[in-house]
Amino acid sequence: MESRYNPVTPAIVDALAGIVGHxxxxxxxxALEPYSHDETVGLRAEPEVVVRVTSAEQVAAVLRLAxxxxxxxxxxxxxxxxSGGAVPLCGGIVLSTERMTRILEIDRENLMVTxxxxxxxxxxxxxxxAEGLFYPPDPASLDSCSIGGNVAEGAGGPRAVKYGTTRxxxxxxxxxxxxxxxxTWGGKLVKDVTGYNLIQLLVGSEGTLAVVTKIVLxxxxxxxxxxxxxxxxxxxxxxxxxxxxxxxxxxxxxxxEFMGQDSILAVERLLEKEVPYxxxxxxxxxxxxxxxxxxxxxxxxxxxxxxxxxxxxDVLVAQDRPTRDRLWEARRLIIxxxxxxxxxxxxxxxVVPRARIHLLLRGIQEISARHGxxxxxxxxxxxxxxxxxxxxxxxxxxxxxxxVSVITGEVYRLALSLGGAITGEHGVGATRPRYLPLALDExxxxxxxxxxxxxxxxxxxxxxxxxx
Amino acid sequence: MESRYNPVTPAIVDALAGIVGHxxxxxxxxALEPYSHDETVGLRAEPEVVVRVTSAEQVAAVLRLAxxxxxxxxxxxxxxxxSGGAVPLCGGIVLSTERMTRILEIDRENLMVTxxxxxxxxxxxxxxxAEGLFYPPDPASLDSCSIGGNVAEGAGGPRAVKYGTTRxxxxxxxxxxxxxxxxTWGGKLVKDVTGYNLIQLLVGSEGTLAVVTKIVLxxxxxxxxxxxxxxxxxxxxxxxxxxxxxxxxxxxxxxxEFMGQDSILAVERLLEKEVPYxxxxxxxxxxxxxxxxxxxxxxxxxxxxxxxxxxxxDVLVAQDRPTRDRLWEARRLIIxxxxxxxxxxxxxxxVVPRARIHLLLRGIQEISARHGxxxxxxxxxxxxxxxxxxxxxxxxxxxxxxxVSVITGEVYRLALSLGGAITGEHGVGATRPRYLPLALDExxxxxxxxxxxxxxxxxxxxxxxxxx
Numbered sequence: 046m047e048s049r050y051n052p053v054t055p056a057i058v059d060a061l062a063g064i065v066g067h068x069x070x071x072x073x074x075x076a077l078e079p080y081s082h083d084e085t086v087g088l089r090a091e092p093e094v095v096v097r098v099t100s101a102e103q104v105a106a107v108l109r110l111a112x113x114x115x116x117x118x119x120x121x122x123x124x125x126x127x128s129g130g131a132v133p134l135c136g137g138i139v140l141s142t143e144r145m146t147r148i149l150e151i152d153r154e155n156l157m158v159t160x161x162x163x164x165x166x167x168x169x170x171x172x173x174x175a176e177g178l179f180y181p182p183d184p185a186s187l188d189s190c191s192i193g194g195n196v197a198e199g200a201g202g203p204r205a206v207k208y209g210t211t212r213x214x215x216x217x218x219x220x221x222x223x224x225x226x227x228x229t230w231g232g233k234l235v236k237d238v239t240g241y242n243l244i245q246l247l248v249g250s251e252g253t254l255a256v257v258t259k260i261v262l263x264x265x266x267x268x269x270x271x272x273x274x275x276x277x278x279x280x281x282x283x284x285x286x287x288x289x290x291x292x293x294x295x296x297x298x299x300x301x302e303f304m305g306q307d308s309i310l311a312v313e314r315l316l317e318k319e320v321p322y323x324x325x326x327x328x329x330x331x332x333x334x335x336x337x338x339x340x341x342x343x344x345x346x347x348x349x350x351x352x353x354x355x356x357x358x359d360v361l362v363a364q365d366r367p368t369r370d371r372l373w374e375a376r377r378l379i380i381x382x383x384x385x386x387x388x389x390x391x392x393x394x395x396v397v398p399r400a401r402i403h404l405l406l407r408g409i410q411e412i413s414a415r416h417g418x419x420x421x422x423x424x425x426x427x428x429x430x431x432x433x434x435x436x437x438x439x440x441x442x443x444x445x446x447x448x449v450s451v452i453t454g455e456v457y458r459l460a461l462s463l464g465g466a467i468t469g470e471h472g473v474g475a476t477r478p479r480y481l482p483l484a485l486d487e488x489x490x491x492x493x494x495x496x497x498x499x500x501x502x503x504x505x506x507x508x509x510x511x512x513x
Numbered sequence: 514m515e516s517r518y519n520p521v522t523p524a525i526v527d528a529l530a531g532i533v534g535h536x537x538x539x540x541x542x543x544a545l546e547p548y549s550h551d552e553t554v555g556l557r558a559e560p561e562v563v564v565r566v567t568s569a570e571q572v573a574a575v576l577r578l579a580x581x582x583x584x585x586x587x588x589x590x591x592x593x594x595x596s597g598g599a600v601p602l603c604g605g606i607v608l609s610t611e612r613m614t615r616i617l618e619i620d621r622e623n624l625m626v627t628x629x630x631x632x633x634x635x636x637x638x639x640x641x642x643a644e645g646l647f648y649p650p651d652p653a654s655l656d657s658c659s660i661g662g663n664v665a666e667g668a669g670g671p672r673a674v675k676y677g678t679t680r681x682x683x684x685x686x687x688x689x690x691x692x693x694x695x696x697t698w699g700g701k702l703v704k705d706v707t708g709y710n711l712i713q714l715l716v717g718s719e720g721t722l723a724v725v726t727k728i729v730l731x732x733x734x735x736x737x738x739x740x741x742x743x744x745x746x747x748x749x750x751x752x753x754x755x756x757x758x759x760x761x762x763x764x765x766x767x768x769x770e771f772m773g774q775d776s777i778l779a780v781e782r783l784l785e786k787e788v789p790y791x792x793x794x795x796x797x798x799x800x801x802x803x804x805x806x807x808x809x810x811x812x813x814x815x816x817x818x819x820x821x822x823x824x825x826x827d828v829l830v831a832q833d834r835p836t837r838d839r840l841w842e843a844r845r846l847i848i849x850x851x852x853x854x855x856x857x858x859x860x861x862x863x864v865v866p867r868a869r870i871h872l873l874l875r876g877i878q879e880i881s882a883r884h885g886x887x888x889x890x891x892x893x894x895x896x897x898x899x900x901x902x903x904x905x906x907x908x909x910x911x912x913x914x915x916x917v918s919v920i921t922g923e924v925y926r927l928a929l930s931l932g933g934a935i936t937g938e939h940g941v942g943a944t945r946p947r948y949l950p951l952a953l954d955e956x957x958x959x960x961x962x963x964x965x966x967x968x969x970x971x972x973x974x975x976x977x978x979x980x981x
Contacts, residue, residue, distance in 0.1 A: 236937040248710065297733060398623040488696065511708055
């Protein structure tokens with residue numbers, strides 16, 4: 046954490062109003078409150094002022110002012126991050142892109158879309174799908190989160206199995222440097238090797254290197270057909286073996302999610318209705334897509350047979366949208382269900398090579414048992430990315446505080462020992478800096494710090510994140 | 514260009530021999546000659562010594578020595594680059610990875626392969642295809658170039674249309690920093706957001722930031738079927754319209770290459786045999802793949818119909834390997850044919866948004882006519898990346914030297930005016946640094962230079978490249 050910043054004075058607030066207009070500057074406690082947190086449970090920090098920018102020029106002017114006055118700036122998308130990326134740990138200015146919501150162009154001929162950072166990811170999906178096009182990345186919060194936040198965090202989602210994550214689609218960026226310089230990188234190009242790839246350095250840099258003000262994203266033709274399979278198993282090991290066997294059969298599904306019985310039962314309690322096969326130890330949710338009925342059916346049949354060969358209790362198939370949405374309902378509601386049962390909880394986001402996920406889950410069960418703390422794991426079986434929810438339930442505050450810290454360290458060490466990483470899609474943010482030395486050695490972290498210093502020698506931008 | 518380096522003394526040669534063994538150090542003019550050039554026409558520079566390393570530890574020791582002695586080090590893969598990346602502009606040490614040719618592991622369960630940098634890309638293709646797996650990137654020199662060179666240059670290839678380029682497959686790197694520190698980034702992970710994405714910064718950094726000693730690449734299931742279509746057209750505009758229309762029909766072929774009649778006729782002269790439809794103004798070569806006959810045939814039929822609707826003279830279909838190879842023969846031989854006709858020539862590698870390729874080609878024809886210099890363009894219609902071959906033919910040396918420089922600048926300005934870039938897959942290297950300011954502004958280039966300084970403050974690694 047840094048402490049070399051100046052407070053936001055009334056003169057600075059006036060100057061900000063001069064840049065963005067009075068209605069775009071927030072200073073009252075009530076107005077600031079929503080900007081003091083994101084979706085990270087238990088993390089809060091008040092900004093001194095919020096500015097809601099609408100252009101790169103405004104961003105540049107705000108950054109120049111902040112630079113001159115040594116006031117920290119925390120960029121913010123929609124505030125749906127899960128590692129505190131948008132939380133202003135050092136106070137100062139929250140620079141919100143929530144008003145930059147224009148889809149500037151859907152270019153059918155070049156399969157590219159140009160957007161402002163405040164566009165809600167789900168709105169982007171619907172806009173391009175209406176044109177028969179496809180933007181695959183699908184973070185779970187897609188109807189609330191913004192594409193600018195997705196770019197800042199390098200957001201993933203279930204479809205990463207087949208289609209990769211946000212970073213695989215970013216072809217061009219307009220970004221404002223901490224100095225206030227506006228730079229344009231790349232464009233509507235799927236190939237470009239003009240010097241270092243600054244685009245890929247900016248994606249996932251968690252708002253510490255620059256503020257993105259325009260994004261060019263590659264699109265795909267929308268697959269004509271999508272099918273979902275819900276497959277209950279009597280034990281998790283069998284489900285994990287099935288995932289490996291599907292891959293070994295040279296099928297790469299769009300998504301392969303898993304949920305344990307503990308997740309399913311939590312969702313049942315939330316919905317107050319029965320989920321099919323709620324007595325199964327594990328569910329796989331497998332999505333397939335393609336352009337012809339024959340191709341999708343061939344994959345579906347093969348996947349179904351593999352599941353049944355491994356002892357799946359059933360293969361529920363959903364082809365139409367309402368049935369598909371119903372199958373995904375339980376998966377999407379897990380976080381809500383766990384929040385409802387234990388409002389105090391802690392979510393991790395480790396990732397391991399996909400074939401080692403059963404070792405990760407077994408190890409987490411052991412950690413849970415050893416500490417007597419409930420841990421519910423679910424997530425992306427197809428890419429090895431597991432969301433590990435540690436629940437306070439009825440533990441007293443002191444026991445909980447101690448347990449969370451120890452468990453987090455143990456889960457990270459377990460994932461790393463399996464060749465994994467401490468965060469697959471949520472980012473380091475405000476919650477993981479002290480664990481970064483588990484994942485990277487001193488020289489690697491120093492290298493990253495030096496890169497930050499090149500962009501932002503005064504650490505004006507999003508201080509406290511990634512490096513603490 | 515830098516000139517702050519020391520010569521390689523006999524003591525340094527002895528020290529190098531102590532690190533890698535005497536047989537792995539080359540110093541005679543005959544032995545050094547092959548390391549004084551790559552495939553870039555007309556570019557040569559002699560190294561003072563060549564070391565053929567076999568491990569990260571050897572690379573680290575060589576770099577520490579070079580750092581201490583202020584001797585430049587030029588990393589070299591197989592030497593098939595087209596922008597002089599492996600040419601030792603400042604003399605010093607060429608560090609060759611040609612002996613690091615082990616495929617360390619093909620991991621079927623995780624769809625990952627781990628290789629040393631000296632593995633020939635075509636060998637990698639064959640090794641994983643034997644297991645039913647697929648490494649899509651396919652630079653034209655794939656049977657000669659090495660995967661380490663591909664990573665250094667961010668190499669592309671025809672299949673980029675559907676499958677992207679080298680950078681889209683790199684999940685893990687072991688790399689030796691100019692300081693001699695060995696660092697491991699990423700792993701067998703398709704999702705990882707632990708801090709800045711140094712992997713993607715290193716890919717395409719042209720050997721100026723680190724020496725890669727191990728590479729983890731993501732694989733796909735090998736598509737069960739591939740089909741190629743050769744489609745002759747009476748004019749290029751129609752061929753370009755057809756490409757756009759195929760995309761508009763929501764089909765993303767594996768590859769869409771184009772060749773003008775000038776290319777076809779040059780290949781005919783080289784082969785001394787007739788190419789089918791050699792009187793056509795333009796050929797498209799379209800590759801489709803998939804897992805079921807029905808799916809591939811459906812795509813093939815639709816693509817064929819679109820071509821014929823636009824006035825294609827025929828649609829030649831090749832499904833078996835020998836026929837497919839025959840269709841690709843002309844495309845693969847274009848560079849050889851042009852080199853045979855005009856051993857002095859100059860190849861550019863511009864890229865534009867794919868729907869603007871016809872504007873690029875028309876502009877290049879105008880440039881050719883205005884200067885009275887033959888220019889043959891061919892390449893990747895599907896991704897907008899065009900190889901522009903400027904031929905000396907019978908021009909006198911002075912006219913040629915003047916013309917090439919002017920034409921290069923005009924081609925770059927044209928591509929940039931169309932929203933393109935100066936190099937799509939060959940890199941900036943030794944041949945384009947003075948044109949970099951056309952593509953990037955001063956602040957952008959300064960930012961890249963500062964990033965290099967973080968990695969390599971003494972500019973030991975591959976000096977003269979990218980920034981001149």
